[in-house]
Amino acid sequence: MMVTLIVIMAILIVMNGWQYYSRKKTKQHINEISDKLTNIIEQQTAEKVLLQTDQEAIQLLLIQINLMLDNNQKVFxxxxxxxxxxxxxxxxxxxxxxxxxxxxxxxxxxxxxxxxxxxxxxxxxxxxxxxxxxxxxxxxxxxxxxxxxxSDDYLMPLSKVSLNEICRKNVLEFYDLLVSKGFQVEIDIPERNFYILGNEEAINRVLSNLISNAIRYGNDGGVLGLTLRGDGETIAVEVWDKGKGIAEVHQDRVFERLYTLDDARNPQFQGSGLGLSISKRLTEAMNGTLHVSSQPFEKTTFTCRFKQMTY
CATH class of the missing domain: 1.10.287 (Helix Hairpins)
Incomplete structure (x- = not known):
């Protein structure tokens, strides 16, 4: 009986000792985590909280803390x-x-x-x-x-539309202006209809912006063209001119809001610096892309590319 009592007491002492050690170690880990977090916040660094521990609860806590730090860094x-x-x-x-x-x-x-x-x-x-x-x-x-x-909550209504007719319509709307300014107009729109999931009003605005842009900055070249072509699963609409073009240093920035070339500040051009930004956002809202390539006085091309509908 006495032996059993002694064994039970020994077990209790060991358990109490282990709990005391675990609590002390947990408190030490929490203090270390707190100190590291304080340092990260004060120094505004991109560090993570790293700590060697075999305690599962502390490991899970570290994972959540580092995920939160990652998210905060992205927010900042x-x-x-x-x-x-x-x-x-x-x-x-x-x-x-x-x-x-x-x-x-x-x-x-x-x-x-x-x-x-x-x-x-x-x-x-x-x-x-x-x-x-x-x-x-x-x-x-x-x-x-x-x-x-x-805005994050902007949704554009999309439906099946034919690009052929929209392209013809937009060229016709500018034709008199193009002729009056002495442009040679080159149009390549195939008889076969190309369909996309898009928004006719948005496409009209994109093409209107691109054609206006070509007239404004491509006047020196005297040629303006619009090409509609199929590339396998995609359809490309190209509006191009042979004017002074866009220097390579500007090509990555022309779609930024309110970004204009130096000479666009000249009243002769009447540019707002918003047309291309709006065109790019509209194109992307229709799950398309808008890119530019330019060789000054050779050819400057703005290309809208959409996924082709075959049904």
């Missing part, structure tokens, strides 16, 4: 990128709003201060004032459109 990186983009956008928007507003103010002051202005001259000034106001309204509307396209 996205925040920094968004902050930088917002800063650039505000700077560019300020420039693009300031310029027409300054011109508008100049026209208003001219009408207000020049009491001897002839009626014909006043009508011309009012007409120019109206054009500038409409240009400013268009810029603001495009900015709102781009914000809407970039």
């Amino acid at each position: 990186a996205d925040y920094a990128k968004t902050k930088d983009s917002l800063r650039k956008m505000i700077a560019n928007m300020s420039h693009d709003l300031k310029t027409p507003l300054t011109v508008i103010l100049g026209y208003v002051e001219k009408i207000k201060l020049d009491k001897t202005m002839a009626k014909d001259e006043k009508e011309i000034v009012i007409l120019r004032l109206h054009e500038k106001v409409m240009s400013l309204v268009s810029l603001i509307n495009q900015s709102f459109d781009l914000v809407k396209l970039e």
Whole structure:
């Protein structure tokens, strides 16, 4: 009986000792984790919390903590990128709003201060004032459109559409302007119909932006073309010109919001820097891609590529 009691007491002492040791070790691990987390937060480093332990609960805790740190680092990186983009956008928007507003103010002051202005001259000034106001309204509307396209909850209704007819329609809408500017127009649209899952209004806007862009910057080349072709499972729509083109250093950035080439600041071009950004977002909303390739004064091509529907 006495032996049994002694054995039980020994077991209890060992168990208590083991529990004390485990609690002490757990507390030590938690303190180490706390110190490392404090250091990571204060130093704003991309480190992970690493700790050798055979305690399963601590191992699971470390996994969750490191997953949280990974997520936080991504959030901080996205925040920094968004902050930088917002800063650039505000700077560019300020420039693009300031310029027409300054011109508008100049026209208003001219009408207000020049009491001897002839009626014909006043009508011309009012007409120019109206054009500038409409240009400013268009810029603001495009900015709102781009914000809407970039929102997470934006959904575009898609249906089966024929690219052939849409391409012909858009070329015809610009044909008189192209002829008046002396462009040679080269169109290659096959008789066979090509179908995609898309949105006709969105495709019209993309093509309108690309053709307008080609007219604006490709005038020196005197040629504008539109090509529709099938590439196996995909369909490509190419709008091209033989103008001054886009230098390689700019090609990766032309789709950024409010990014314009230096000469686009010239009033002759009337560019907002939003058309290509909107076109790219619309194309991507239809599960397509939009790319540019350019050899100055040889050929500059904007290519929209979509998955072909065969049913």
